Amino acid sequence: MKQASVISAMILSLLLGAAAIAGAQENRPGNGRGNPRPAQQSQQARPAQQSHPQQGARPAQSQARPQQSYGGAFHGGVQANGPTYGGVHHSGVPQHQGQVHDGFMQSRAGSWKNEHQSWAQRGGYNGYRIPDNRFRLYFGRDHFFRISGLPLVFVGGMPRFQYDGYWVTIMDPWPESWGPNWYQTDDVYLDNTGDGYYLYDRNYPDFPIAVTVSF
Numbered sequence: 001m002k003q004a005s006v007i008s009a010m011i012l013s014l015l016l017g018a019a020a021i022a023g024a025q026e027n028r029p030g031n032g033r034g035n036p037r038p039a040q041q042s043q044q045a046r047p048a049q050q051s052h053p054q055q056g057a058r059p060a061q062s063q064a065r066p067q068q069s070y071g072g073a074f075h076g077g078v079q080a081n082g083p084t085y086g087g088v089h090h091s092g093v094p095q096h097q098g099q100v101h102d103g104f105m106q107s108r109a110g111s112w113k114n115e116h117q118s119w120a121q122r123g124g125y126n127g128y129r130i131p132d133n134r135f136r137l138y139f140g141r142d143h144f145f146r147i148s149g150l151p152l153v154f155v156g157g158m159p160r161f162q163y164d165g166y167w168v169t170i171m172d173p174w175p176e177s178w179g180p181n182w183y184q185t186d187d188v189y190l191d192n193t194g195d196g197y198y199l200y201d202r203n204y205p206d207f208p209i210a211v212t213v214s215f
Contacts, residue, residue: 103154104183109173112207116172118195119210125196127212130166135192138164144187144202159183163190170199171210178204 109115119125130139137143151162160169168190178201179185187202190211198208 100152100183101181103157104159104174105180106157107159107170107173109176112173112175112177116175116207117210118208119197120195122171122196122210125212127197128166128214130192130213134164139190139192141189141191141200141202144189146184146187148184165215167214168197168199169212169214171212174209175204175207178207 145163147159147161153160155169158170160167162168174182182201182203189200189202190213191198191200191208193208197211197213199211200208
């Protein structure tokens with residue numbers, strides 16, 4: 001009886017030892033149970049690379065050049081350095097002497113006596129009126145100039161030039177008796193006879209040419 005108890009105790013001890021060994025194996029790292037090892041990554045995730053322009057690269061610049069402007073208040077500002085021969089076309093394109101000559105010839109009268117109209121005949125002057133104090137400083141027969149040295153455009157076939165910051169548009173054809181290059185060679189001035197403004201050529205003072213003044 002005592003021998004059987006000893007044997008039972010030995011068997012129980014062996015069973016407890018086996019159970020302890022089995023439990024230790026189950027908790028060993030890497031066996032898929034308990035605390036598993038971190039899974040190995042087949043490829044390490046890399047942060048996405050941002051696309052940056054190459055150092056020194058510049059944005060593409062438009063090949064279109066900004067349009068150059070001419071003609072003072074009317075075309076954005078031209079500085080006349082010496083004779084401009086009329087300077088510019090109404091499109092803003094600089095003109096050479098021959099083009100300006102052709103432009104003036106188009107505004108020449110066939111019969112100035114029949115084609116000329118005073119401001120009274122036109123129904124009165126409706127353009128800008130120059131203040132008296134400024135008019136006395138820069139206008140009248142004592143203040144003459146030559147058109148060839150001023151910015152000039154052609155509007156509706158008629159010359160328009162800039163003087164003292166104002167645009168002066170010739171409304172009448174110029175007399176056929178004037179020299180073909182009078183705008184280059186003759187001194188002219190602007191005056192007001194009471195009914196409106198006129199352009200006078202000092203070589204032909206009896207031929208007032210109706211003009212209108214504007215900014």
